[in-house]
Amino acid sequence: MSSSSRTAWFLFDNGSVRADSTLSLRRVAVTLAERTGLPVQAVSLLHSSKVPAESLDGEPARLLEPALMEHFATFPDGEAVLLPLFFGPSAALTEYVPSRLASVRARFPRARLRMAPWLVNPEDGDCRLAGMLANQVRATAKLRGWNRPNVVLVDHGSPQAAVAAVRNHLGEQVRRELGAEVVALSVASMERREGDAYAFNEPLLATALRTPPFNQGDVIVALQFLSPGRHAGPGGDIAEICAAAEAENAGLHTQMTQPIAGESGLIDLLAERLSQAVQVSS
Template sequence: MSKSSAGHKMPRGSVPPYVLLVDNGSLQPAATRQLRKIAAALGRRLGKKVTPVSLLHSDQVPAKKLGGRKAEILRSAVEQRLHRGGREFVIVPLFFGRSRALTEFIPELINQWRLQEPKLKVRLAAPLAVGGDDQLARILETQVRAKLTPGFLRGQRARVALVDHGSPVKTVTQVRNRLATQLRRRLGPSVAGVAPCSMERRPGADYEFNEPLLETLLATSPWNTGPVIVAQLFLLPGRHAGPGGDIERICRQAREKSPGLRTVRTKLVGEDPALEAILTDRFLATK
């Protein structure tokens, strides 16, 4: 770029659509690093650049912990590109269900951006879990079957606890429950049972739909003895599902209380290459 053109916005219509892969955000560097890996893989699959951005938090991680490049936040990422002449965006959510991030937070941002630029075009893709699609259940099945080893089972059939973070939005919890049903059907008699549960929940009767908690389930017969596979319905590593995180702690404490209990955790959904196919489908469905 010449000195005379540096710093100026590009002419309208000259900037191709920006594709943004959006997660919730985390203060854990590992979460942003994994988000970047997924965005790069999706970009190779689509044949176009996919920019990883977060809704919140991630920009507080020091750049030195992220290879010298700070994480981007959705609001500033879009506004910077608007200033450079961008008018069209495709937002691909890295979310399992229609949380408030997708029903409230992002739509509110889009409305604000349209006040700045009336010609703005934003296509918001669907979340990962949509009705009638069993791709997520297939990923979970693969991860669970990888843990059905003779050394872990010791001649017994395992039970599977499908755990997510827990949500204040009932429809998000219903997504998890539907996935548990699909997973139970796919695993069939190879396991003794599949149960959905939450890592945590808000207090009060209004949020009882998150029950049971993983901690409670692992203390209840017959889940407190024998092999239990904890299928982690989490996308990115962090303080909950990463090494040394809350899920690991809950499982360790459950084993200490019930010596006959054995637990093993699956990989995160975001670590499975098959996730790229789902994200590709969600992107293509916006056209």
């Protein structure tokens, strides 16, 4: 892959009001730039612009749509390659981003936009992300000195059944990867919308941690999250769910893994997704 000033390369996430999420995104972008030789920029879809610049090393967070508008204002017939830091086809990617790109195209009709695939496709049999999640479980078990813990793999939860299918797919892969290293593994969602139409998110993490065998002994809560933030970060929603379950049951001991943004294999996978994007234009 080669670069010119007429092409902008954007790694984007959903965004967070927590500074550590944006800082994590920036670290991934820097490492990916070093890996590919491309000037990859870190941007978010929403939220991150609310974080004070002083919490971000003095550099305000940037959002994708304004960044695209700025690039095409300089190069109206230029190109932008968009790389989503998302596990699967969330509504952000299937609904929100297309609507924002339509606005960009309406203002800059000669602009060229390429979208890279998201990280997990259950149809392709790629086990790399599951391997990263399994590595985090192993590292956490070693840190705590636990032998054959139970594991709950938790994602955010989504109104999109296809996103839950990605979680379930990863859960099966991680279960096979860990094998006899763990007693049992379940998947769970941090939260879900009300109603039977969204029951595919079940079980919730709060329910799983009150259900045998995950309500006793050593339980690793494996975070299917890419970066820390108000959900997966220290003192975040998942930590509070774990603490509440432990408070109800003195025999339960939980430990969260780290998000996987720090996994070196993630950079290789993102570089591959960039290569796929430049092969087919949107």
